[in-house]
Amino acid sequence: MLIGFEIDYKTLPYSRRERNLVTQTTNGRGPKIRDVALHAGVSTATVSRALTDPASVRPALRDKVLEAVKALGYTPNAAARSLRAGRTRTILVVTRKRWSAPFFSEVLNGIDTTLARAGHAMILGNFDAGDRREEEIIDMMFSGHIDGAIILSGIAADTGTRSMLDAGLPIVSISAAVAGTLAIVTDEGESIVRLADHLLDGGHRRFLYLAGPLGNYNETVRWAALRAHLAGRADATLARIEGDYTMPAGIAAAKDFLAMAERPSAVVACNDEMAIGFMKTVRAAGVAVPGAVSVAGFDGIEFADYCEPTLTTIRQPRFELGAAGAETLLKMLAGTMALADGPVRLVNRLRLADSTAPLGAG
């Protein structure tokens, strides 16, 4: 349990998917370590240990693995193993499709700069680029091309991540708390409470929350903290509009807002892009920000200082999140840091700008 967010792998249809993978991977590509594991009815980690350190595996299991290896004609990639033995000095960074968004690109910048200084290269793998890419990435974890991985995704619980953990390499997750990895997070819940207090102090009581995608770690943490905090105020109300972190989602939310009979006076968006799309749209409809509605974002991207009006937001240390993630992984590889030393928590800053004002004073 980490910061009130838990992932239950048992609920995932893992075995069915694994069975499908066998059909795909043995189809012209040669058997993979996962195929051997499925055939033997053991984990991929057990297969790996049975082949590289036989003494560490019970004889009965070892026999099962060797039988499966024989039956499938599996040959471990000798070249890959050789590279691995000498340290590949290459780190896999797993992303989701939003990696080119301002928040993540600056985190990646922090990772890249830090790895570069240490003489490591970075492979970017995008899990949203399709099942085949996901398989390639997982194979990479097993075949010795990389030393470790950094997961940069709010969507923490999935079969891909689970398979990566099976490979037994050190993994760091940034801005998400993935079980089995060392997490680098910020005080997101506390931050959104500070933001809510700023608005409550200004007399606001009717709140609207623009949500991120369901199941996303950051969305889950921020919403839970905001809801719990406002639930403690009998005079406060909290509406919610679903979104997906994009500026068009902010535009769509603004249209819903404009149609409301009793409009909230304070809008808290789960990220800056939605807040910026929202402001642009309500202002175009003649609704003053912050005169008629105060608007706040989350993340503190650079454009939050250049939109109109400048955006009150929670400034996350984006570059530092990436740098801390890379440093932590390098320490895990060097043996000077371990899972138990996590999570690493960085502190956000409340950035007050022109988009929020006391009720009726904008």
Add this chain to the structure above:
Amino acid sequence: MLIGFEIDYKTLPYSRRERNLVTQTTNGRGPKIRDVALHAGVSTATVSRALTDPASVRPALRDKVLEAVKALGYTPNAAARSLRAGRTRTILVVTRKRWSAPFFSEVLNGIDTTLARAGHAMILGNFDAGDRREEEIIDMMFSGHIDGAIILSGIAADTGTRSMLDAGLPIVSISAAVAGTLAIVTDEGESIVRLADHLLDGGHRRFLYLAGPLGNYNETVRWAALRAHLAGRADATLARIEGDYTMPAGIAAAKDFLAMAERPSAVVACNDEMAIGFMKTVRAAGVAVPGAVSVAGFDGIEFADYCEPTLTTIRQPRFELGAAGAETLLKMLAGTMALADGPVRLVNRLRLADSTAPLGAG
């Protein structure tokens, strides 16, 4: 010669730098292929051919190479060669520090998505992360870890790029025309002329150009085209303020603009970020956009539609630039496209928005 921009490698202090590299790389890291090349007085490509395809190299050269191999104790990385023989399915993408900027991150998204569909992984290498990283990247080109490279940098002429070309792998350059690579470019010169004509048609005659970094390919092409076009108009003037593509550079330029005795009526920025920083600053000083000054950008990043006022700009097909670059490289690897088939040219769109208006009509 490509779109009026030529790179002369002969002016670069290549040999001196190479000599420095020998000292560094033989210092505890074992000799590299470049050390062998320097010792033998031949190119690295010749060393590579001498070792992998001896029949293709003149006996005298071959002897020189073998002598150097012996003298330095060079051993080609067998594991790496084995991987290379089987295709690594990994592409190196070389960037400069601005790769996390909105323009490049969307180009990278296009590269990543396209490579993923083809089952290829992407390694990001940042040449600005220091000399050591640059060496690592160049070694990667020679040691068989990658199939080919994509250069994503307006700073085209440097020793790093030259060393990459020596490795003999196919290379594509995007939004830059690097000699020896297949370039993917847009009609940048024609685009800025269309933009200038839009402003000239509106009666503007006093122009100010916010420049990108000197030596940058895009800056060079855009400035040359704008200057040549306005030079043909006896009644037009063109001032220039130096910048570096960032929003703070736009703020600094705005301060210079505000101090001018006779202010230009039309500002053309070499990219959107500078235009956005400029607009924010002059508006804060009470100068109306476009009432007192029309402002236009270049690139068409997403935020150009969300700043105040929305920005007239040249919309470059960013995702498509990345996708075309990746597709082209894959075709070069498959042997269905060659250097002579380049450059590939994509077409930009003039996006008219609220930041420009006819002179005196804003």
